[in-house]
Amino acid sequence: MNHTPHTPLRTVATVAIVGRGRLGRAIARALEAAGLRVFGPLGRGEVVPLADIVLLCVPDAEIAGAAAALADRADHPGLVGHVSGATPITGVDFGLHPLQTFTGDEGPEAFHGIGCAIAGRTPEALDVAAHLAELLGTRPFPLADEDRASYHAAASVASNFVVTLLAAAEQLAATAGLTGADARALLAPLVRTTVENWAARGAGSALTGPVARGDVQTVGRQRDAVTTNAPDLLPLFDELVTSTRALSEKGRTAA
Ligand SMILES: NC(=O)c1ccc[n+]([C@@H]2O[C@H](COP(=O)([O-])OP(=O)(O)OC[C@H]3O[C@@H](n4cnc5c(N)ncnc54)[C@H](OP(=O)(O)O)[C@@H]3O)[C@@H](O)[C@H]2O)c1
Numbered sequence: 001m002n003h004t005p006h007t008p009l010r011t012v013a014t015v016a017i018v019g020r021g022r023l024g025r026a027i028a029r030a031l032e033a034a035g036l037r038v039f040g041p042l043g044r045g046e047v048v049p050l051a052d053i054v055l056l057c058v059p060d061a062e063i064a065g066a067a068a069a070l071a072d073r074a075d076h077p078g079l080v081g082h083v084s085g086a087t088p089i090t091g092v093d094f095g096l097h098p099l100q101t102f103t104g105d106e107g108p109e110a111f112h113g114i115g116c117a118i119a120g121r122t123p124e125a126l127d128v129a130a131h132l133a134e135l136l137g138t139r140p141f142p143l144a145d146e147d148r149a150s151y152h153a154a155a156s157v158a159s160n161f162v163v164t165l166l167a168a169a170e171q172l173a174a175t176a177g178l179t180g181a182d183a184r185a186l187l188a189p190l191v192r193t194t195v196e197n198w199a200a201r202g203a204g205s206a207l208t209g210p211v212a213r214g215d216v217q218t219v220g221r222q223r224d225a226v227t228t229n230a231p232d233l234l235p236l237f238d239e240l241v242t243s244t245r246a247l248s249e250k251g252r253t254a255a
Helices: 022-033 060-071 123-136 145-175 180-201 216-229 231-254
Strands: 014-018 037-042 053-056 079-082 094-098 115-120 139-142
Touching: 014 022, 022 037, 022 123, 053 060, 053 123, 060 079, 079 123, 094 123, 115 123, 123 139, 145 180, 145 216, 145 231, 216 231
Parallel strands: 014 037, 014 053, 053 079, 079 094, 115 139
Antiparallel strands: 094 115
């Protein structure tokens, strides 16, 4: 990826952040630290001051309405962008999606080195998105509207669904007598190493355990325990065994 700093086609000195939720608060802090004059984050109903850029950090379903309200104004509020990964840039000038999960309390360093999907309806708007991404210290990459749904599904699987799996692991660990805090502390190193192995080598090489070893008996004993102790998890367990077996077989075929 090319990170050569460039002079933006349009002056970007001020930015109004609309939406004071999780990402709105974090990105306002980070853009201020990067040297921009930041208005907001602004709450619902607050007047958006004139700024070079308006960044909509509102839920996806609210983006169209918020953008339309700005477009209706007689004074021109500057280029308007959103920070959604899933939403097309129809109705706004640019998109800037930081590929990270934010709770709102993060400092500017939370943006450093993360991926950031950018898009623009004009070369100038794309350039502004790239400039903001650079100011945040992210690694920008282009994202076309037609690819957004798949891209965002990948992000949801990698983040949200991993949390769902970890909650299932915690539930099973509880049936083995571990408190939630103990289960998280004991399983976290395993999770981190697994993720690091996947990141460094890919899924096929990162996969270990009874399914990968073809140890049908152990998988069967696990399944019995799930059936007895956490029957609500059985469909998920069975789906994961099926998918893990397919991944393992794919790896063997490729080897
Ligand atoms: N959080 C993340 O990890 C993350 C990561 C990447 C991208 N994003 C994107 O960031 C955007 C916001 O997500 P979020 O997680 O920050 O959501 P959030 O925590 O729910 O915050 C959304 C905020 O927008 C406010 N809001 C809604 N409509 C508004 C309007 N018309 N004018 C002003 N404020 C309005 C909400 O106020 P009320 O409480 O009054 O409704 C709320 O404070 C989404 O597009 C999301 O895809 C989030």
